[in-house]
Amino acid sequence: MESLPNYVSITFGVTVLLAVMLFYRATGRSNRFLAVIVVWIVAQAILSLSGFYTAAPAGSPRFGLVILPPLLTVITLFATKAGHRFLDRLDRPTLTIFHSIRILVELVLFWLFLHRAVPQLMTFEGRNFDILSGLTAPIVYYFAFVRKSMSRTALIGWNVICLGLVIFIAVNGLLSAPTPLQQFAFEQPNIALQYFPFVLLPAVLVPLVILAHLASLRQLQANQRH
Template sequence: MEHLPLYIKPIFILSTLLTILLLYKATRYSKPIIIVIVLWLVIQSILSLSGFYTVTSGIPPRFAILLFPPVILIALCFFTSKGKTVMDRSDVKILTLLHTVRIPVELGLYALYLHHAVPEIMTFEGRNFDILCGLTAPFVYYFGYIRNVLSRNILIVWNMVCLLLLANIVLTAVLSAPFAFQQFAFDQPNIALAYFPFAWLPCCIVPIVLFAHLVSLRRLFIASVKP
């Protein structure tokens, strides 16, 4: 990845830090959460810098270590009292605004595509429309939670559509990587996410974005069943 211009790595580093900062604020400055995230980033930084994820043979691929632990942790939040407390105390307005980080992330992915590190299919010129979530997030934040002119149903639909778009790019990224089950982009596979700091996208930004949507939907559904 030495051929990449200097500006690309800071895009992902700053996007990750902004995502963490917004989550920290949304969770009322929860110290346990920020400590877990920082430790997780340190571990993943060491692994990605060592070339651990560049080994793509084997089933399941090592790439799974980037995604599954955070997803399991998120799932546990829904089944533990402490997890539910964190979710129910979180500021949904900030969690909605958090999705604006998807704009620089998508621009960063496009820059990686231009320099042959990810396939076109992973960008907004391909099958990735996730940038629409980032572009609409400020409007949903303002009209949904500041002006309160968007209905609860509209907020639910927006979150669900954005979840589908997130699932789309995650699946596309996995199936475009040079694994044994690769399905897309054989001429230019997804290789960037095996390297630092791009590995922070699947191990940190994606889980936090997922968490933000799930918390928002939980709060919206709970509010919809209250008398």
């Protein structure tokens, strides 16, 4: 990734910082959350900068260390009472505006495509429509929490659609990476996510985006029952 312009990595680094700050704010400035996410980022930085992922032989399960811990964390939050308390205390307006960071993510993915580090299908010129989530987030925030004119049903629908968009492109990203699971993009595979700081996309940003949607949906459904 030596040929990649510095502005790509810097923009992505700023995006991660903004995402962590916004989610930290949504937690009510929970120091426990901040400590966990900082340790996780440092751990992924050490692993990726050491070549742990790029040096892995074909078929190695090493990249599972990026995906499985966040997945298990989300499952634990929804399966335990302590997790429920954490989710129900999250600030839904902040969780909504949080999704604006997806605009920057899509810009970075496009730059990575231009430098042959990800396939076109991972950009808004391909199969990635996730930029719509980022573009609509400020609009939804305004009408739902400033004007208070957006219905609960519309909010649920927006969260479900945007959740589907991020899961769809995450699966496409996995299936275009150079692993035994690869199904497409053989001419230009998804290699960027093996390197720092872009490993933080599947390790941090995607899990936080998914968690933000799921927590919002949980709160909306709880309010509907009451």
